[in-house]
Amino acid sequence: MRFLFKTDYEDDIRLFPHSGYVVSYGILLAFLLIAPFVLSSYLVSQLVFVCIYATVGVGLMILTGFTGQASLGHAAFLAIGAYTAGYLQQYNVPFPVYFLAGGLLTGVVGALVGFPALRLSGIYLVIATISFAFIVEEVLARWESVTHGNEGMRVKTLSLFGQAVPQNGPTFYFLCLGVLILTIVGTLNLLRSPTGRAFVAIRDSETAARSMGVNVSLYKVKSFAISAAITGLAGVLFAHKLSFISPEMFTLQLSIEFIIVILIGGTFSLHGAVLGAIFLVMIDPFLTYLKDDIPGIIAGFASTFGADSVTAGKIQSNAAAIASANGLKGAIYGIIIVLFVLFEPLGLYGRWLKIKLFFQLFPLYKRATFKRQKIYVKSERNR
Amino acid sequence: MSYFRAENLSLHFGGLKAVDSVSFAVEKGEILSIIGPNGAGKSSIFNLISRIYPPTSGRIFFEDQDITEQPAYDIAGLGIARTFQNIELFENATMLSNLLVGRHRHSATQLWQELLFLPSVRAGEKVHRRRVEQVIEFLDLEAYRDKLISGLPYGVRKVIELARALCSEPKLILLDEPSSGLNVEETDDMSFWIRDMKTELGITVLMVEHDMTLVNRVSDRVIALNYGRVLAMGSPSEVQRHPDVVAAYLGA
Numbered sequence: 001m002r003f004l005f006k007t008d009y010e011d012d013i014r015l016f017p018h019s020g021y022v023v024s025y026g027i028l029l030a031f032l033l034i035a036p037f038v039l040s041s042y043l044v045s046q047l048v049f050v051c052i053y054a055t056v057g058v059g060l061m062i063l064t065g066f067t068g069q070a071s072l073g074h075a076a077f078l079a080i081g082a083y084t085a086g087y088l089q090q091y092n093v094p095f096p097v098y099f100l101a102g103g104l105l106t107g108v109v110g111a112l113v114g115f116p117a118l119r120l121s122g123i124y125l126v127i128a129t130i131s132f133a134f135i136v137e138e139v140l141a142r143w144e145s146v147t148h149g150n151e152g153m154r155v156k157t158l159s160l161f162g163q164a165v166p167q168n169g170p171t172f173y174f175l176c177l178g179v180l181i182l183t184i185v186g187t188l189n190l191l192r193s194p195t196g197r198a199f200v201a202i203r204d205s206e207t208a209a210r211s212m213g214v215n216v217s218l219y220k221v222k223s224f225a226i227s228a229a230i231t232g233l234a235g236v237l238f239a240h241k242l243s244f245i246s247p248e249m250f251t252l253q254l255s256i257e258f259i260i261v262i263l264i265g266g267t268f269s270l271h272g273a274v275l276g277a278i279f280l281v282m283i284d285p286f287l288t289y290l291k292d293d294i295p296g297i298i299a300g301f302a303s304t305f306g307a308d309s310v311t312a313g314k315i316q317s318n319a320a321a322i323a324s325a326n327g328l329k330g331a332i333y334g335i336i337i338v339l340f341v342l343f344e345p346l347g348l349y350g351r352w353l354k355i356k357l358f359f360q361l362f363p364l365y366k367r368a369t370f371k372r373q374k375i376y377v378k379s380e381r382n383r
Numbered sequence: 384m385s386y387f388r389a390e391n392l393s394l395h396f397g398g399l400k401a402v403d404s405v406s407f408a409v410e411k412g413e414i415l416s417i418i419g420p421n422g423a424g425k426s427s428i429f430n431l432i433s434r435i436y437p438p439t440s441g442r443i444f445f446e447d448q449d450i451t452e453q454p455a456y457d458i459a460g461l462g463i464a465r466t467f468q469n470i471e472l473f474e475n476a477t478m479l480s481n482l483l484v485g486r487h488r489h490s491a492t493q494l495w496q497e498l499l500f501l502p503s504v505r506a507g508e509k510v511h512r513r514r515v516e517q518v519i520e521f522l523d524l525e526a527y528r529d530k531l532i533s534g535l536p537y538g539v540r541k542v543i544e545l546a547r548a549l550c551s552e553p554k555l556i557l558l559d560e561p562s563s564g565l566n567v568e569e570t571d572d573m574s575f576w577i578r579d580m581k582t583e584l585g586i587t588v589l590m591v592e593h594d595m596t597l598v599n600r601v602s603d604r605v606i607a608l609n610y611g612r613v614l615a616m617g618s619p620s621e622v623q624r625h626p627d628v629v630a631a632y633l634g635a
Contacts, residue, residue, distance in 0.1 A: 009512040013505065013508055192508070193492060194487055198487060204472070210456050212485055212547065213457075213460050
């Protein structure tokens with residue numbers, strides 16, 4: 001186990017506490033840089049989705065994880081970014097301009113959503129953000145002169161400085177990776193400065209934050225705006241990745257997926273956003289596998305245990321019906337959320353920290369180290 | 384003119400008069416304690432001063448400035464810090480970041496500067512950190528710098544809350560029951576710190592307290608309240624002998 005001896009205030013500020021971090025993140029970066037040249041094109045495409053989802057996850061983490069304001073409306077922010085890209089592209093606006101415009105516009109919308117949300121908290125805020133998402137979805141479907149309504153909108157191949165950047169090529173992957181890394185670094189910078197600490201203060205006790213001089217309303221609006229802007233940037237990339245956008249892609253389910261990203265990753269650290277994104281993007285091929293292969297496997301088991309071919313066929317078709325049932329994905333997501341909230345509220349990153357500690361302390365790890373216990377309940381809190 | 388003044392301060396919840404036309408003044412550099420039975424309106428006065436509740440009527444002055452209409456977050460900016468009766472720390476953060484929030488009123492960096500973590504932000508952070516370290520040294524909190532609040536015992540949290548208030552470099556500090564939940568030894572420490580705050584840091588202290596030993600030891604003056612009204616005002620011994628105060632506590 002490593003003990004850090006801090007000799008300078010700089011030691012509390014720097015992003016990498018010691019050289020071990022530089023080495024491990026360096027190895028990760030090296031792997032990510034050679035990934036498009038060694039992995040199959042399918043996996044690279046999945047990695048692009050991981051980058052986009054992780055960017056949204058970081059945005060949502062700022063709002064939900066660090067400021068404590070829940071949002072089920074982030075699909076709408078993503079949509080606004082995506083449609084800004086699609087719309088401006090028609091007028092031959094260059095990519096860097098509409099990329100930033102997408103972020104900026106979404107940030108402004110986020111701030112506007114933030115204002116009415118100031119008086120709401122908890123479940124009421126969730127409902128308010130859901131209704132915002134429905135409004136945006138409806139506007140996208142009806143405002144045909146701009147969005148082409150339910151027909152959807154084709155997004156042309158990205159062109160950067162006169163070069164075409166196809167959405168399946170390595171350059172697009174590097175672009176998404178770059179955006180993700182810059183977002184993470186910017187967020188980390190924010191978290192180690194007064195604004196980030198004010199966010200955390202609001203999350204843990206609004207009254208105390210206010211009495212320490214934090215303008216709670218202003219910082220909540222700021223948090224909404226930053227979170228939305230990041231999601232808008234991801235939306236521009238999302239539009240290019242899919243090369244086609246329509247209102248039914250930005251539904252409540254997508255917002256729930258973003259909540260899953262941070263909930264399963266772990267809502268207290270940016271690592272969680274990335275881990276959650278990996279989990280969510282990689283669960284999709286797994287579900288496809290379930291749908292295609294599991295009925296056959298179950299029928300195979302059934303016939304091994306003595307079922308005749310007719311019964312086995314029946315079992316197979318029943319299993320297939322279940323596997324291809326509508327809303328199965330949503331149900332599985334729901335079960336996953338419930339299981340994580342019950343058994344691992346700290347998420348994947350929390351689990352990783354526990355595993356790490358086990359090896360650091362080996363053989364002295366105590367089983368009760370992370371045992372959850374009831375602590376005294378606060379009474380008379382000023383809210 | 385007094386340093387801090389409350390004039391005819393009232394707070395009514397419907398028919399309940401939590402604070403009923405209370406007037407008092409605090410002189411610069413003194414320690415003034417407010418005592419009274421449960422429900423006397425002591426904490427309500429604090430909540431009025433820090434603008435958690437708007438007063439029903441009355442005015443509050445600090446350094447000859449009317450602060451009755453100031454937004455709550457501005458009160459800290461004026462130099463009034465406070466602690467809470469039921470600790471209000473940021474539980475899922477380390478002690479250091481809790482104390483650094485106390486420095487919030489002294490931070491002047493813009494959002495875009497913070498996103499890029501420009502040298503000015505870095506320099507500001509180091510200044511904040513140095514100030515926080517001075518407070519840590521003042522209150523003997525060296526052992527807890529990187530500890531999460533949620534894992535710390537009650538007595539330590541109480542001191543950390545005081546530390547957070549001190550980090551904002553206040554001119555006037557409001558202590559809401561600083562000794563509640565502390566054992567005898569910790570209460571002793573607390574009384575030394577409160578006196579040191581006055582003598583070494585030059586902070587004016589307004590304190591709500593039940594522990595009469597602590598009140599007698601540190602206070603310059605005492606105000607006794609009951610049912611939202613002032614019963615007596617004066618030196619600790621005068622107030623304790625006052626017949627109305629005796630009646631309020633003993634029901635005689």
